[in-house]
Amino acid sequence: MEIFSGLINGFSVALTPVNVLFAFLGAILGTAVGVLPGLGPAATIALLLPATYAISSPVTAIILMAGIFYGSQYGGSTTSILLNLPGEASSVVTCIDGYKMAQKGRAGAALGIAAIGSFAAGTVGIVGMTLFAPKIAGFALSFGPPEMFSLALVGLLMAVTLSGASIVKGLIMMAMGLLLASVGLDPISGKTRFSFGVIELQSGFDFVTLAMGVFGLGEIFTGLESAMKSEAVTTKVGQVWPTVKDWVDSRMAILRGTLIGFVVGIIPGGGAVISSLVSYAVEKKVSKRPEEFGQGAIEGVAGPESANNAASSSSFIPLLTLGIPGNASIAMIFAALMIKGVTPGPFLIQEHPEIFWGVIASMYVGNVMLLVLNLPLVGLWVQLVRIPFGILAPVIILFTAIGSYSIQGQVFDIYSLIGFGLFGYLLRKLKFEPGPLVLAFVLEPMIEGAMRRSLLISGGSFSIFVTHPISMALIGMFALLVLGQTVVMFRKKPLINN
Amino acid sequence: MKRTVTVLAALLFVALMLPVASMAEDAYPAKPITGVVPFGPGGSTDLLARTVEKIWPKYSKQPLVIVNKPGGGGVVGTEGVVRSKPDGYTLYFGYGSGHDIVMPSLQKMPYDPQKDLIAVARLSVHSVAILTGTNSPFNSVKEMVAWAKKENKPITTAVAVKAGAVDLALTALGKKAGIQIVTVPFSGGAEATTALAGGHLMIGGGHPAEILSHIKAGRFKVIGVALPQRDPALPNVPTLREQGIDVATWGSVKGVAAPAGTPKDVVHYLESTLKKVTEDPDFRKAMENMGQPVMFMGSEEYTKFIKQATADYAKIIKDLNIKIN
Numbered sequence: 001m002e003i004f005s006g007l008i009n010g011f012s013v014a015l016t017p018v019n020v021l022f023a024f025l026g027a028i029l030g031t032a033v034g035v036l037p038g039l040g041p042a043a044t045i046a047l048l049l050p051a052t053y054a055i056s057s058p059v060t061a062i063i064l065m066a067g068i069f070y071g072s073q074y075g076g077s078t079t080s081i082l083l084n085l086p087g088e089a090s091s092v093v094t095c096i097d098g099y100k101m102a103q104k105g106r107a108g109a110a111l112g113i114a115a116i117g118s119f120a121a122g123t124v125g126i127v128g129m130t131l132f133a134p135k136i137a138g139f140a141l142s143f144g145p146p147e148m149f150s151l152a153l154v155g156l157l158m159a160v161t162l163s164g165a166s167i168v169k170g171l172i173m174m175a176m177g178l179l180l181a182s183v184g185l186d187p188i189s190g191k192t193r194f195s196f197g198v199i200e201l202q203s204g205f206d207f208v209t210l211a212m213g214v215f216g217l218g219e220i221f222t223g224l225e226s227a228m229k230s231e232a233v234t235t236k237v238g239q240v241w242p243t244v245k246d247w248v249d250s251r252m253a254i255l256r257g258t259l260i261g262f263v264v265g266i267i268p269g270g271g272a273v274i275s276s277l278v279s280y281a282v283e284k285k286v287s288k289r290p291e292e293f294g295q296g297a298i299e300g301v302a303g304p305e306s307a308n309n310a311a312s313s314s315s316f317i318p319l320l321t322l323g324i325p326g327n328a329s330i331a332m333i334f335a336a337l338m339i340k341g342v343t344p345g346p347f348l349i350q351e352h353p354e355i356f357w358g359v360i361a362s363m364y365v366g367n368v369m370l371l372v373l374n375l376p377l378v379g380l381w382v383q384l385v386r387i388p389f390g391i392l393a394p395v396i397i398l399f400t401a402i403g404s405y406s407i408q409g410q411v412f413d414i415y416s417l418i419g420f421g422l423f424g425y426l427l428r429k430l431k432f433e434p435g436p437l438v439l440a441f442v443l444e445p446m447i448e449g450a451m452r453r454s455l456l457i458s459g460g461s462f463s464i465f466v467t468h469p470i471s472m473a474l475i476g477m478f479a480l481l482v483l484g485q486t487v488v489m490f491r492k493k494p495l496i497n498n
Numbered sequence: 499m500k501r502t503v504t505v506l507a508a509l510l511f512v513a514l515m516l517p518v519a520s521m522a523e524d525a526y527p528a529k530p531i532t533g534v535v536p537f538g539p540g541g542s543t544d545l546l547a548r549t550v551e552k553i554w555p556k557y558s559k560q561p562l563v564i565v566n567k568p569g570g571g572g573v574v575g576t577e578g579v580v581r582s583k584p585d586g587y588t589l590y591f592g593y594g595s596g597h598d599i600v601m602p603s604l605q606k607m608p609y610d611p612q613k614d615l616i617a618v619a620r621l622s623v624h625s626v627a628i629l630t631g632t633n634s635p636f637n638s639v640k641e642m643v644a645w646a647k648k649e650n651k652p653i654t655t656a657v658a659v660k661a662g663a664v665d666l667a668l669t670a671l672g673k674k675a676g677i678q679i680v681t682v683p684f685s686g687g688a689e690a691t692t693a694l695a696g697g698h699l700m701i702g703g704g705h706p707a708e709i710l711s712h713i714k715a716g717r718f719k720v721i722g723v724a725l726p727q728r729d730p731a732l733p734n735v736p737t738l739r740e741q742g743i744d745v746a747t748w749g750s751v752k753g754v755a756a757p758a759g760t761p762k763d764v765v766h767y768l769e770s771t772l773k774k775v776t777e778d779p780d781f782r783k784a785m786e787n788m789g790q791p792v793m794f795m796g797s798e799e800y801t802k803f804i805k806q807a808t809a810d811y812a813k814i815i816k817d818l819n820i821k822i823n
Contacts, residue, residue: 338545
């Protein structure tokens with residue numbers, strides 16, 4: 001009952017004309033930065049942070065920022081499907097089957113199911129947040145260093161099996177990712193590693209720069225090879241509404257993706273990227289036709305796109321109930337609240353119910369707006385793709401350059417972006433999948449840090465990883481996966497066809 | 499539609515990224531002043547700087563614009579200010595942080611934090627508070643020391659970063675009290691307090707600005723403060739010296755600096771304007787909400803303070819034999 005009256009209250013805040021306008025603005029900006037590969041929600045929110053001074057009400061400012069954050073998860077899939085160019089890191093996995101569908105002339109169905117899945121998962125995520133927020137936050141806290149280590153380890157192994165044809169090539173990419181991530185400050189001792197006296201390398205490579213280079217620019221450089229023909233990208237959208245068969249095929253994927261995203265989103269450091277990868281791996285495993293994955297399976301789009309949206313909703317839970325930001329974008333929203341003199345935490349719901357419930361209610365409103373912006377209007381967004389590649393490529397390169405510069409404000413990142421782009425081009429030529437590299441890069445600080453922290457706590461004893469129950473279960477899973485893969489490898493029959 | 503959005507987004511971007519246009523020379527300040535925060539947005543230094551940014555126009559005819567230039571633990575952004583034109587239009591917000599007063603004793607710096615910068619004013623001091631979970635058996639540092647001696651067990655401690663202000667204070671505490679303190683560095687204060695809240699470590703440390711919400715929520719007990727005197731943000735918490743352990747540090751100090759060579763009258767203008775800002779009731783209210791005590795100090799006094807604080811940290815580092823590279 002309390003929840004019900006709180007929500008009613010929230011809608012009375014969220015539905016004032018000003019707040020509706022700002023939710024709409026957030027949805028449009030979010031979709032735009034989601035579509036544009038160079039710009040991420042974190043960079044956009046950071047740039048808008050000064051503008052929040054001009055907005056007198058804290059709830060309005062947060063509604064705008066939250067809109068950008070979850071809106072970008074909708075837009076991210078568009079370029080993944082049409083250009084094989086992930087607009088956001090969390091849409092990386094959507095490229096695999098989404099782009100294949102587009103090549104087969106089914107871009108419309110892929111875009112449609114991505115938007116519907118996003119809407120369903122986003123809405124279910126918010127409902128879950130409304131009902132379970134306080135209880136779930138306690139669960140997130142039980143993830144200490146040993147649990148984080150085991151979780152990240154399982155995540156990394158999934159990345160390798162996900163890489164497709166060759167597990168060996170996947171392992172090579174994983175090692176590269178781990179190596180690249182170890183440049184910069186040692187997470188425990190604070191020593192500088194592999195910086196060779198270059199001051200910009202002291203803080204390591206930036207993730208967004210790496211991802212945009214290896215995925216974005218690498219793809220564009222490859223595309224330029226064949227770009228002398230004016231239309232290098234798929235422009236046939238086809239029917240936007242998925243067929244009945246598509247719907248039947250993907251409804252369970254949407255449901256599973258939603259659940260995975262919701263749970264992973266709550267874990268600090270988890271979030272949209274990991275949840276989309278986990279969802280893809282799960283869909284491939286449970287599918288009756290795993291051989292279709294990588295060839296344009298609609299479940300491979302529906303699952304991950306649902307997962308990343310559910311995760312973006314549920315990642316608000318630790319912020320609003322514990323005052324703990326789980327990722328960079330949420331950290332900016334945290335900062336904006338602090339600037340306004342509002343401390344996010346367990347007291348938020350009592351001291352500022354208008355903010356707690358107002359933000360939640362605005363997310364219901366925003367998701368409806370995003371569905372309208374993305375489904376019937378997808379044709380409009382697609383106009384971008386009809387621009388000849390010769391024009392589009394430099395524009396994307398420019399935006400990625402601006403995006404990578406804007407993160408830390410240093411020119412060095414533009415050079416490393418180009419370097420990573422050439423590296424990504426090379427990988428494509430040699431038929432390596434960059435996916436495991438990028439995931440290993442994200443997970444390295446977590447794996448290394450969590451392992452060394454665990455060992456500090458246990459006084460150097462490895463038993464800490466099996467005496468903690470959650471960690472033990474995860475390690476058990478890891479052992480089974482390794483065992484299974486090894487057996488399969490020796491039988492020369494891949495478990496996952498690709 | 500799409501194109502309009504792209505154009506709008508691009509325009510917004512350009513407008514925000516454009517460097518402040520230079521105008522004809524006039525009485526200082528003749529154009530907006532840029533304040534560089536060498537850390538990411540959302541941290542306690544950023545919040546402090548943005549609160550100053552907001553109040554600043556009340557007392558100056560030109561606005562103050564805060565920009566974040568994070569990287570290299572603060573060195574990248576600070577070096578940018580050191581190398582900028584000493585005309586008073588580029589300032590450094592956060593002077594007195596770890597990389598100014600702790601790092602020089604640990605590693606080679608690309609500039610001299612004291613000679614290459616002029617201290618304009620001190621705004622706040624972020625002390626080191628020692629925390630423990632509400633279920634913990636200790637109610638004070640004294641009790642914790644007694645427990646560790648009796649049980650002969652190490653005290654696992656969550657700290658934000660290795661060799662940061664919190665890590666140094668707690669390592670020094672262990673050494674002085676004769677107990678084993680195992681500091682476990684996390685990647686930032688938020689992560690360290692989360693792990694402590696989850697009960698994965700015995701104690702932790704942090705700056706009041708970062709932990710105030712947790713204390714208000716009753717998630718932690720504060721069992722000591724490592725300042726020479728009590729922290730105005732935590733008036734009920736006794737210092738370590740009051741508890742019989744001779745450890746006191748200045749934690750992390752937050753002030754404003756200008757590049758060496760900035761004209762005296764410009765420094766004086768900035769100093770007096772910042773003084774007015776720190777006396778503003780709205781500023782004080784905002785700082786109180788954030789758990790950052792207002793502890794103003796003028797240019798001359800602050801120069802001496804930085805010198806002393808650096809020397810104090812050098813002594814702790816030497817005594818504890820801490821090495822990084």
